[in-house]
Amino acid sequence: MRLTIYLFVLLFLNICFSQTNNTVYEANWSSINARPLPGWYDDVKFGIFIHFGVYSVPAFSQPTGYAEWYWYNLMNPSNDGNQTLDYHTKSFGKNFPYQSFAEMLNLRLFDPDEWAQTIYDSGARYVVLTSKHHEGFTLWESEQSWGWNSVNIGPQIDIVGALSKSVKEIPGMHMGVYHSLYEWFNPIYLDDLTKNPPTQVYVNEILQPQLRDVVNSYEPEVIWADGDWEALSSYWESTEFLAWLYTNSTVKDTVVVNDRWGSDCRMKNGGFWTGGDKTNPGYLIPHKWENCNTIGYSYGYNQNEPIYDYQNSTVLIQEMIETVSCGGNYLLDIGPTSEGTIPMVMQERLADIGKWMDINGEAIYSTHPWRVQNDSADHLIWYTTNTNTGAVYAHSFEWPESGKLLLNAPIATSYSSISLLGYKGKLPIKMAPTGGRSGISITLPNASPNDYPPFDIFVFKLLNVL
Ligand SMILES: *[C@@H]1O[C@H](CO)[C@@H](O)[C@H](O)[C@H]1NC(C)=O
Ligand SMILES: *[C@@H]1O[C@H](CO)[C@@H](O)[C@H](O)[C@H]1NC(C)=O
Ligand SMILES: *[C@@H]1O[C@H](CO)[C@@H](O)[C@H](O)[C@H]1NC(C)=O
Ligand SMILES: *[C@@H]1O[C@H](CO)[C@@H](O)[C@H](O)[C@H]1NC(C)=O
Ligand SMILES: *[C@@H]1O[C@H](CO)[C@@H](O)[C@H](O)[C@H]1NC(C)=O
Ligand SMILES: CC(=O)N[C@H]1CO[C@H](CO)[C@@H](O)[C@@H]1O
Numbered sequence: 001m002r003l004t005i006y007l008f009v010l011l012f013l014n015i016c017f018s019q020t021n022n023t024v025y026e027a028n029w030s031s032i033n034a035r036p037l038p039g040w041y042d043d044v045k046f047g048i049f050i051h052f053g054v055y056s057v058p059a060f061s062q063p064t065g066y067a068e069w070y071w072y073n074l075m076n077p078s079n080d081g082n083q084t085l086d087y088h089t090k091s092f093g094k095n096f097p098y099q100s101f102a103e104m105l106n107l108r109l110f111d112p113d114e115w116a117q118t119i120y121d122s123g124a125r126y127v128v129l130t131s132k133h134h135e136g137f138t139l140w141e142s143e144q145s146w147g148w149n150s151v152n153i154g155p156q157i158d159i160v161g162a163l164s165k166s167v168k169e170i171p172g173m174h175m176g177v178y179h180s181l182y183e184w185f186n187p188i189y190l191d192d193l194t195k196n197p198p199t200q201v202y203v204n205e206i207l208q209p210q211l212r213d214v215v216n217s218y219e220p221e222v223i224w225a226d227g228d229w230e231a232l233s234s235y236w237e238s239t240e241f242l243a244w245l246y247t248n249s250t251v252k253d254t255v256v257v258n259d260r261w262g263s264d265c266r267m268k269n270g271g272f273w274t275g276g277d278k279t280n281p282g283y284l285i286p287h288k289w290e291n292c293n294t295i296g297y298s299y300g301y302n303q304n305e306p307i308y309d310y311q312n313s314t315v316l317i318q319e320m321i322e323t324v325s326c327g328g329n330y331l332l333d334i335g336p337t338s339e340g341t342i343p344m345v346m347q348e349r350l351a352d353i354g355k356w357m358d359i360n361g362e363a364i365y366s367t368h369p370w371r372v373q374n375d376s377a378d379h380l381i382w383y384t385t386n387t388n389t390g391a392v393y394a395h396s397f398e399w400p401e402s403g404k405l406l407l408n409a410p411i412a413t414s415y416s417s418i419s420l421l422g423y424k425g426k427l428p429i430k431m432a433p434t435g436g437r438s439g440i441s442i443t444l445p446n447a448s449p450n451d452y453p454p455f456d457i458f459v460f461k462l463l464n465v466l
Pocket of ligand 1: 026027028030031
């Protein structure tokens with residue numbers, strides 16, 4: 001009898017352990033949505049989005065527009081009041097076809113190790129590169145995009161392969177790809193749509209083989225789908241792809257995906273939620289989400305963008321903090337030039353964020369949302385917490401003139417202590433519990449500006465507060 005029980009226990013344990021990573025996912029959303037999000041993604045918090053393609057050659061849009069939509073705007077001039085068409089006609093001639101830009105994508109100065117290092121130095125720990133945008137041009141030698149990819153034409157470089165290699169060589173970094181489900185002008189896709197109900201020749205002969213190819217060839221740990229809105233996920237066969245990705249692919253245990261898998265999916269189905277572009281709700285979302293933001297306005301490089309469109313480093317760091325406080329990841333975009341350089345203003349912003357992260361990274365990486373997200377006794381404060389150490393981080397967006405920082409939400413105990421991350425001076429920071437009620441008053445040090453961390457964002461680390 002005892003032996004039987006023992007054997008049953010063993011069998012039970014065996015089933016538990018062997019199933020942790022051998023779950024078979026089925027091609028329906030209830031099965032796909034039940035998959036736990038691999039932990040690395042929530043830990044790293046900060047990634048860099050890269051928009052690069054044939055559109056990086058003309059690199060033009062109206063100031064508040066998307067340069068990666070150049071071809072679409074050229075073919076649909078009413079979309080931007082003829083601005084792209086006028087620029088195109090003036091610069092290249094009315095009859096110059098968009099496709100000819102591919103030859104001009106030269107990447108003469110492309111150094112994937114340098115891109116990877118620049119990104120790592122910003123504090124970001126993952127990369128999402130446009131393996132294919134809506135123009136259909138792929139940044140690897142895709143059989144399904146023969147003659148319209150970066151190996152067959154233009155730079156003759158496997159960009160996805162080169163950058164994946166450089167990124168993965170840096171310990172702690174994760175490589176991912178963006179992939180557009182639809183292609184604006186692919187005749188096979190457009191032909192499918194003329195049928196009622198639409199046929200799926202494009203999905204079966206192009207999209208699905210291409211997605212599997214990019215996964216098998218480069219083992220990306222993020223698949224960031226987009227261009228999903230013209231059809232339901234059933235048309236794109238998204239659950240079929242994800243069931244395969246989660247069950248049978250070589251990245252099944254570590255890959256994460258977003259929610260843009262069909263017009264029925266955003267903020268509902270898939271992995272982490274993105275909603276729209278540049279989403280930043282300002283309150284806690286009870287599901288992992290991501291804010292895909294830009295430094296300027298456009299995702300692809302836009303030469304026509306004025307400096308005041310570019311957010312400064314303080315604002316970018318503040319957005320990252322607010323996003324992380326509310327349970328999100330921050331995916332910040334850069335748009336390299338057709339020569340393969342990262343525009344100087346973007347490099348500067350990334351270096352700045354890196355300087356701040358060097359000092360304050362412990363208040364971002366591996367944190368969780370706290371029981372309260374923001375506070376406003378004096379001015380705006382956002383909180384994060386590390387559940388392993390119990391530390392609560394209060395991110396203050398200014399240095400209070402009064403010499404005292406008031407926090408409404410935390411409750412002090414006799415064991416509570418407070419420090420200021422990156423503060424070089426030796427002045428103690430005093431804390432006055434406000435009589436058992438919630439609320440803490442912190443007396444700030446009186447020191448020279450050089451003693452403070454950069455960018456006017458101060459992180460107070462609170463230990464043993466409730
Ligand atoms: C979806 O997959 C699950 C397995 O996770 C299965 O139990 C369920 O019957 C499927 N639902 C539908 C509607 O096919
Ligand atoms: C765009 O060009 C068309 C055709 O030349 C013209 O009719 C229209 O007025 C132009 N629109 C704008 C906003 O300039
Ligand atoms: C996974 O692989 C197994 C074994 O080859 C196969 O039977 C199954 O259909 C595959 N599942 C998916 C979702 O591709
Ligand atoms: C950064 O931009 C914000 C918003 O435009 C502005 O309020 C702030 O003064 C700027 N900070 C610096 C250091 O330029
Ligand atoms: C937190 O921020 C939200 C949105 O900005 C605001 O509505 C709310 O009042 C703030 N809460 C506190 C406690 O400051
Ligand atoms: C999807 C999934 O459950 N992945 C897990 C597989 O196992 C590793 C190691 O135990 C976990 O880290 C993954 O989260």
